[in-house]
Amino acid sequence: MASKDEKNLAAVLKKIDSMAEPERSLVQRTHEVIMDAAPELKPRIWYGMPAYALSASTPALITLRNDERVNLAFTEKVELVPAGGNDGMLMPAAWFFDSIDEATEKRIAEIIRRAIS
Structure with a gap:
């Protein structure tokens, strides 16, 4: 039986896979970063x-949205x-x-680390 974390990860990957290109590739790479x-x-x-x-039972800290543009955001x-x-x-x-390049990946990583510190 899959854990809650495994089920949640599968749901996120399924959501990303359902997106149209080029956003799907952009969101997938951002997820990896x-x-x-x-x-x-x-x-x-x-x-x-x-x-x-931080856990399956705590509120989200960061969202990765794909509405009209890809958006990385902090929650409250x-x-x-x-x-x-x-x-x-x-x-x-x-x-x-x-779009995402090496400099953007580095900045996203910095943003993420700041959010959880």
Whole structure:
């Protein structure tokens, strides 16, 4: 019998597989970057899209949405920090992208590590 974590991962992979190209490849690679950056995260479906939490029974910290654009976002469960500088009290919480390269992968990994630290 599959564990809850295995079932949740299967659901996330099924959701990604159901997406049309080119978003499917983009979301699949982003999922891989997230899991490489923080293998302790548990993928699951959250409001119909892939998401990542610290356990199967805790709220999602990060969502990976594919609406009109691919969106990596923090949920309200992440400790958000004001950006400072020109952005003052605004708190970075979402990033939109339509392609992924090595620099973007590195930045996504940094974002993920910050979310769980």
